[in-house]
Amino acid sequence: MFQQLRVCLGLAMLAVYGLTVGATASAIAAPQTIAWTGATILTMEDQNFEDGTLVVRDGKILAVGPRTEIAIPADAQRVDARGRVIMPGLICTHSHVGGIGGADSSSPIQPDVRIYDSINVKDSGFKRSVAGGLTTLNIMPGSGHLLSGQTIYVKLRRAQTIDDLMIRADDGWIMGGLKMANGTNPIREGSISFPGTRGKAAALVRQHFIKAREYGDKIERAGENPDKFPPRDIGLEAMQEVFQKRRVVHHHTHRHDDIMTVLRLANEFDFRVVLHHVSDGWKVADQIAAAGVPCSVIMIDAPGGKLEAIDLSFQTGAILEKAGVVVGFHTDDYITDSRFFLRSAGLAVRGGMTPQGALKALTINGAKMLDLDHRTGSLVAGKDADLIVLDGDPLSVYTKVLQTWVEGEKVFDRDDPQDRLYAVGGYGATHDQIPYFCCYHELMMLMLRQGGQ
């Protein structure tokens, strides 16, 4: 009796599985060429278009310009986008979604740890991210270490595993940075291995960089002779990518003197760095500008909560912008919810930043910080079709993200009830995403096996 039931259930699951696969397949097999017409297009390049057309083909932007000037391919699916605003997908240079776990408590410096070994791609944070219009993230380990591991840059494609989200360079390298922090977060008084003071923190970091340099020197001296190679050290290997300026250091830092410490270290060891949070950035804007270092600013509703953030200000973006610093924003999700990322630009404009500068900080400037500006961050022919469709001014509280597209695929649609649940919240909105076909398949196989025994 039970076996029969199980077989029946299995067959029912098989039917569901078939339907699901069918539905998913048809979604994926959507027209490969799409043309939005009549939209306000904010390109983040020199020119915006009031009555514009955007054509996407095979995941790339084919053309963008005034509606009257852009020829639409005959096979394109046309979308009347009058009244809509289209802009590049948002780029969060600092996120913690994915239920991540980076460095552990064994040491304050752990360049060997890769954050991508810990990411749950079904975490609802990814759905909330695309609901907020995000298409590219830098997922980072936390700030409780001087060096908490390797970060990963991801595109928010539909994913079964982390491999589906990774961004690979032309040579296959998995793109990511290195997370570092100073100030109070990595200080653990009474700990043997963690620093108790800022002076100790800087000394530990400098010693680590010197050690990593020596490791690199040994490899160089070994030349072609494998016998002379030092034993492989995956942490120090990652550090060589920092010295090669391929892996950018993403540095948590708040207080003005901590910011200066980062600039000093970057100068001493010649690495590329992005300053993150920079609560006190407005106090040393000229120094940051002179160092040519970009800043990823966090917009928080109020100062305080930690001693280093007492002087946090809505004006930081504006002051850095005026000083000539490349400014980006980040959610620091869970510190701020990815669904409110557009709000960061709005609040920065409230603090005096230019609207265009604030929107660039959400898009192309973030792309620059992640070395992805040749692929995403602005709407220009040849770049990835990472874009969002809005129902109004991106700086307005009343504006909604209607759709989010990554590489020509729609990954969020506010009209879809499940997507809408993640966008506005409600019962079940923070559960892991409902999986599509993989788990139906596994469940079905399990049931068939049990039924057949």
Next chain:
Amino acid sequence: MNKCIFRILPILTLVYFGFLIPVAAQTAIQGAVIYTMAGEPIRDGVVLVEGGKISAIGTRTTINIPANYQIIEAQVVTPGLIDAHATAGLTGIYNQPQDQDHQDSSAAIQPELRAIDAVNMQEKLIDYLRGFGITTIHTGHSAGQLVSGQTVIVKTTGGTVESAMLREVAAISATIGPAAARREGSPGTRGKQMSMLRQELIKAQEYAAKRLTANEAKSEGNEGQGAQSLARDLRLEALAEVLAGKTPLLITVNKAQDIATALRLAEEFGIQIWLDGAAEAYLLIDKIKSAGIPVILHPTMTRATGEYENLSFETAAKLVNAGIPVAMQSGYEGYVPKVRVVLFEAAITAANGLGFEQALATITIDAAKILGIADRVGSLEVGKDADIALYNGDPFEYTTQCTGVLVNGQLTGDPPR
């Protein structure tokens, strides 16, 4: 260097310049639009302020501005905003032990802890909130203990709690659910929480009855053993006020099951309660409405984790549309941001189904009605306190600034924020 000072000066001002500047007591506010929250908005209107109160309000064509009045202009004028539940003043910007007085963990039930003994009216966070147009806050002991203590309603004037006071005991703060469960000690479960809370209320009932008997004996000149045997008990006295209907119990509950428990408690003891937090209130709309209980809703942008996992940006709209009184709050924050701005929290509800004026009501007149202070604040009407907020656009827009604030008719020194 000069350039640098020029740059940081506004910020230093923003951080440190938090006191009220006395100006002419007679002021005229001219607004392109005035949301009085007592009728239709007034286009091209005027509010006259005299002696800390509103003395006249209407269109510019109907109001004569006396010659000696100081004139202040704004695009949008609203009543001073009300934060219906905060901890600012008991929680401070530094987030260090010396500026955190929102919760004592030595006992699970401490209704006798007075907010007036703990609130720091000169706290920077209060100055910060005022800069966005917030002129009244209901603040006090936070959620997190079964009964954590009392709350107080104050104006954001700085000074002392005495000079800022609107209501000395606004409510007693209680929490049901995992937030009030103790890892070590009792209560460790929901069942135990309700057992302890009910038992304490029953004790307070008995205490009140004994006190009544003793007082009657005393008034009859029979100061015998009845009066002498009843030692004063601050804890039971405070709860007796709840049982007598004089002090509401502010119950922080978020899961639907805990909201239902709070309603059950209110019914059993016939007490007045305010639902606080209420993340899953949208699941129990009929029950809350038929119980006639107001909701002081969690900040819309509270992190959707733990008890708040099922929160929705549309809850305020759903409750208001059902006819349930709703006020928005800043709540308690343990890290960053150390305080939330109720203007911002209401803005998200405005954009998620509630609409502009209803959302504004949740931080003005509706909040005032729930808190029982609508005779003084919450709308711009003749005779009410001249608590007024000025904006250079839609107050809910991210890019709009608050350009001026009046509390009790005094223009504050806050820079545009």
